[in-house]
Amino acid sequence: MAKSRTQIDRRVQAFIQTCRRQGLKVTHQRMEIFRELAVSRTHPDAEAVFRAVAGRVPSISRDTVYRTLSTLEAEGLIRKVEPVFESVRYDANLDPHHHFVCTACGAIHDFYSEDLDRLPIPPSVKALGQIDSAQVQIRGVCSVCVDRKSQSRQHRAE
Ligand SMILES: [Zn+2]
Numbered sequence: 699m700a701k702s703r704t705q706i707d708r709r710v711q712a713f714i715q716t717c718r719r720q721g722l723k724v725t726h727q728r729m730e731i732f733r734e735l736a737v738s739r740t741h742p743d744a745e746a747v748f749r750a751v752a753g754r755v756p757s758i759s760r761d762t763v764y765r766t767l768s769t770l771e772a773e774g775l776i777r778k779v780e781p782v783f784e785s786v787r788y789d790a791n792l793d794p795h796h797h798f799v800c801t802a803c804g805a806i807h808d809f810y811s812e813d814l815d816r817l818p819i820p821p822s823v824k825a826l827g828q829i830d831s832a833q834v835q836i837r838g839v840c841s842v843c844v845d846r847k848s849q850s851r852q853h854r855a856e
C-alpha cells in the first residue's frame with residue numbers, strides 16, 4: 699500500500715504536536731529520523747534508518763539515530779515492532795493496524811481491517827491479564843519477491 703502525501707504529513711504534524719505537548723524539542727535530526735520512518739513502507743530497523751538519514755544529513759552519527767529512536771519510543775511517538783527477524787523494527791504508524799511480513803526480504807507492510815480490529819479475544823487470553831491491544835501478523839512472500847523469484851526461474855529456463 700503506497701503511503702499518500704497527506705498521510706505522511708498528518709503523521710509528521712501529529713509528531714510535532716506530541717513533541718511540543720511533552721516538552722520534547724523538535725530538532726532537525728529528530729524530525730529527519732521520524733520523517734524517514736513515516737515515509738518508509740517497510741518498518742526499517744535502526745541501521746536502515748541511519749543509512750537513509752545519513753544520506754541527507756551527513757553529520758548525523760549512528761549513535762544519535764539509535765538514541766533518538768529509543769527516546770521517541772519511550773515517549774510513545776513511535777512503536778517497536780515485535781522482533782520478527784534479528785533486529786528490532788520501528789513503526790511511525792500509531793493507528794490500529796496489522797502487519798504483512800515478507801519472510802523473503804523482511805519487509806513489513808501495514809494493512810487495515812476493521813474486522814481484525816474487532817477480533818474477539820479468547821477467554822484464555824483474557825485470563826492471562828488485562829488486554830491493551832491486539833495486532834495480527836500475517837507472514838508470506840511479498841509480490842516483489844514473488845516476481846523476483848519467477849524472473850530468476852525464467853532466466854534459468856532460457
Ligand atoms: Zn519481499
Ligand SMILES: [Zn+2]
Nearest residue numbers: 789791795808
Ligand atoms: Zn505498522
